[in-house]
Amino acid sequence: MAVWNNETVHNVGSRARSNLSDFQKFILRGNVVDLAVGIMIGAAFSGVVNALVGDIITPLIPISKNGLSAWTIPVAYTGGTVHIGTFINTIISFLILAFVIYFFIVKPVNALMALHKPKAAEAPTTRDCPYCLSTIPLHATRCAYCTAQLPPAEQDRTSPATTQRA
Numbered sequence: 001m002a003v004w005n006n007e008t009v010h011n012v013g014s015r016a017r018s019n020l021s022d023f024q025k026f027i028l029r030g031n032v033v034d035l036a037v038g039i040m041i042g043a044a045f046s047g048v049v050n051a052l053v054g055d056i057i058t059p060l061i062p063i064s065k066n067g068l069s070a071w072t073i074p075v076a077y078t079g080g081t082v083h084i085g086t087f088i089n090t091i092i093s094f095l096i097l098a099f100v101i102y103f104f105i106v107k108p109v110n111a112l113m114a115l116h117k118p119k120a121a122e123a124p125t126t127r128d129c130p131y132c133l134s135t136i137p138l139h140a141t142r143c144a145y146c147t148a149q150l151p152p153a154e155q156d157r158t159s160p161a162t163t164q165r166a
Contacts, residue, residue: 046097053093058085127153 058068071085126135132146
């Protein structure tokens with residue numbers, strides 16, 4: 001009965017349930033589900049584009065009487081053939097997919113993100129006097145409220161305790 005007193009096997013069921021619930025939370029997050037839907041739509045759209053290129057575009061290219069996909073180049077020393085037409089079909093499919101993804105997904109998402117992007121902070125035009133904590137112009141050399149001599153704006157990072165009072 002030493003197995004029941006073993007710390008390694010103690011509460012295995014609750015630890016397994018905890019791990020499974022963490023996995024369930026991960027899977028059901030919006031990002032993972034959106035990614036899965038995007039991959040499925042992308043695969044279906046890729047099939048549509050491949051059919052468009054293979055059945056409509058390449059027969060219009062007058063390379064041979066059978067169309068672009070039948071264009072091969074024989075290799076004399078091996079007896080094989082290079083299927084250059086199939087390669088060109090794949091390049092055309094890739095370019096169409098890249099065009100659609102860029103102009104119908106990337107550009108609109110970037111425009112949407114630009115609308116919600118926080119605006120850049122403007123350069124400050126004022127600073128606080130290190131002695132009386134009043135707001136003064138950035139390049140002031142003397143405080144208008146306490147008349148203290150001020151360090152230049154670039155050295156404003158130093159604390160008043162380390163600077164000499166006038």
